[in-house]
Amino acid sequence: MIEIAGLIILGLLAQWLAWRLKVPAILPLILIGLLVGPLSTFITPDGSKFIDGDNIFNGEKIFDVISISVGLILFEGGLTLKVAELRNLGKTVRNLILFGTIICLIGGAMAAYYIIGMGVQASFLFGALIIVTGPTVIGPILRNVRPNQNINTILKWEGILIDPVGALVAILIYEFVISGRPNEQFTFFALKGFLLTIISGVVVGGIFAYLLFHLLKKDLIPGYLKNIIVLAFVMLAFVIADMAHEESGLLAVTLLGIILANLKIDDLKKILSFKEDVTLILISFLFVMLSSRIDIADIQLLLNMKSLLLFVVIVYLLRPVTIFLSTHKADLKLNEKIFLSYICPRGIVAAGVASIFSEKLSSLAPSDSNVMAFDAHLLMPLTFLIILGTVVIQGLTAKPIANLLGVTQKEPNGVLFLGANETARFMAKVLKAKGIPVLLSDTSKANINEAKSAWLPVYEGSILSESNIEDLDLSSYGHLYATTSNTEINILACRLFGNEFGKEKVFRLVSPREIQMVDLSKPKNLLFKGATDYMGLAQLFKRTQLVQTQKFDNKEQMDDFIEEQNGKIVPVFLEKPKNVLIPFTEKIKDIDKGDQIIYVKKHV
Structure with a gap:
């Protein structure tokens, strides 16, 4: 019990450290796992580990825990994939998925075979495991570096799409590897198992998606049980698919997530939010546990020139080949291609799937397996070497490399609105007309529909959720305008995004109480200089849109001009040359010749 609680607490501590240090969570998760696992043997009297995942879950149980955990992680990843978005992706991203998968699979296999001396089957399995990058490691790097739009878009979508693709390739390669009978590798028996995996996964995933869709669509599940029922369906789909044919469970739940993501389900965002919370706990627990299972002997085995050469080939040879081949005809500059070649961190799916296959293969007798025990034993530490090496090196050096190559984005001038009400829509229209990027966010369907009717970009959901913030591409936005009717929510948003954008770049509406208390010292970041509250602005912009x-x-x-108007106008922006718009607040101190205010007249 103590070890299980310790794993969860340490995992969540690692997540907090990652947030504070602004590094991918995988880095502190692995390091803490190694500290309480293999590295702790140097300081314990009897040479035992502080925490050892093998002692918590014995035999097949650890395989089951890892399998179900990875299944839930892949389901959550599937929920983020929209077919429409895939169709609209540029050739570069599509090429990266196609060529990246093929080059990593074949190149990684050749590197493992010729450099490490692994068998053919295990080498191909290793090549499949290192395909994935994943949004959980790419996201923090992009937020820290803030690369230009081309790089940001390519890396973001590659990370989202390659995760389930790489996992599926690894599953299918694994099935192909273990399905052959002795001396009959890659024959009818292997092909039969390969096809059964696909059929079982597709059929079970499709049936459960159909059932779950109709249950949700017809409101046959009460609201407070929806998340739990969906979780139960995912686990049941995983178990049934695995009972139909081993290893098809991961394929079934991934397809289940993808199918649900592309059907019109009203509560999908709530379900996804819940699954993200579950996934966060699973990732935290799983990574620390998996790291703790590594032995010092495994680490010593990898501390040699062969392992270093394998890392260099995978990261600094295969990745550039993939990028330059995929972007051959793309409208990208050489410095952008070089930076894309440099960034390829691996994530949780690679570690989880590697652990599953390593455990499974190690449990097979040599006469029943096409893979030597030595090869199976190397799969997990080699994968962790690639994960830890890429996360450490690229996580720490991505920003200086981006600055050196000149691919960082200029200070973003876009505006993120909390709320899509009349005030937000009016201000967004003015900004958009000046060529400034805007994004409105709201949970009200009426406000969302009004924003869409006005051809304004809108995010349907709350941006105050950290998981939603991670999903949003904020590279074009450097300011927040909190315009909801709830002052507490506006203040919370300014506090949250003040850490992201800077405290001087977040603004909010004044509250009725602040207006009434004339002697109260007001904040300097109040929109419209705090002269009008939410209701007053709503009535104003309903009556007039004349700028x-x-x-x-x-x-x-x-x-003098504003005083002469005697409260008959409401200044909205101060406009400086080159379409620089500053919200009208108490922060405005200096006016240069040629500056102008943008205002609306009140109906009195």
Whole structure:
């Protein structure tokens, strides 16, 4: 019990450290796992580990725990994949998925075979395991580096799409490897097992997706049970598929997630949010446990020139070949291609699937397996070497390399709106007309539909959820306008995004209480200088959308003009040359010649 609790607590501690240090969570997860696992043997009197995953789950149980955990992680990944988005992806991303899979599979297999001396079957299995990158490791790097739009889009979508693709390839290669009878590898028997895996996974995944869709669509599940029932369906689909044919469970739940993601389900976002919370706990627990299972002998076995050469070939040869082949006709500059070649961190799916196959193959008798025990024993430590090496090196050096290559994005001038109400839509239209990127977020269907009718980009959901923030591409946005009717929510948003954008770049509406208390010292980040609250602005923008401007030579002229209007106008923005729009707040101190205010007139 103590060890299980310790794994969960240490995993969540690692997630917190990753947030504080702004590094991919995998890095502290693996390091903590190694510290309480193999490295702890140097300081314990009897040479035992502080925590050892093998002692917690014995025999087949550890295989079952890892399998179900990876299955749930893959289901959550499947829920993020939209077929429409796949169709609209550029050739570069599609090529990366295609060529990246083939080059990593064949190149990784050749490297393992010729450099490490692994068998053919195990080498191909290793090549399949290192295909995936994953959004959980790419996301933090992109947020820290802020590369230009081309790089950001390519790496983001590659990470999302390659995760389930790589896992499926690994599953199918594994099935092909173990299905052959002695001296009959890659024959009818192997092909039969290969096809049975696909058929079982597709059939079970499709049936459960159909059942679950109709249960959700017809409201046959109460709201408070939906997340739990979906979780139960995923686990049941996994078990039934695996009973039909071994290793088809992972394929079934991935397809189940993909199918549900492409059907119109009202509560899909809530289900996805719940699954993300479950996945976060599983990833934290799983990575620390898997790292703790590695032995010092495994680490010593990898500390040699062969392992280093394998790492160099996979990271610094295969990746550049993939990028330059995939982007041959793409409109990308050489420095962009070099940076794309440099970034290829591996993630949780690679580690989880490697552990499953390593455990499974190690449990087979040599006469029943096409893979030597030595090869199976190497799969997990070699995969962890690639994961840890790429995350450490690229996580720590991506930003200076991006700066050196000149591929970082200029200070983003886009505006993220909390709320898609009348005020937000009005301000967004003004900004959009000036060529400034905008994104409105709301949970109200009425506001969302109004924003869409006005051809304004809108995110359907709450941006105050950390998981949603990770899903959003914020590379074009550097400011937040909190415009909801709830002052507490607006303040919370400013606090949250103040850490992301900077405290001087977050703004909110004034509350009625702040307006009433005239002697109260007001914050400097209040939109419209805190002169009008949510209700007053809603009524104003319902009545008029007419935008007017007035130029000034200095601040005194502007102040005199506003005073002369005697409250008949509401200044919205201060516009400077080159379409630089600053929200009208108390922060405005200096006016240069030619600056102008953008305002609307009140109906009195």
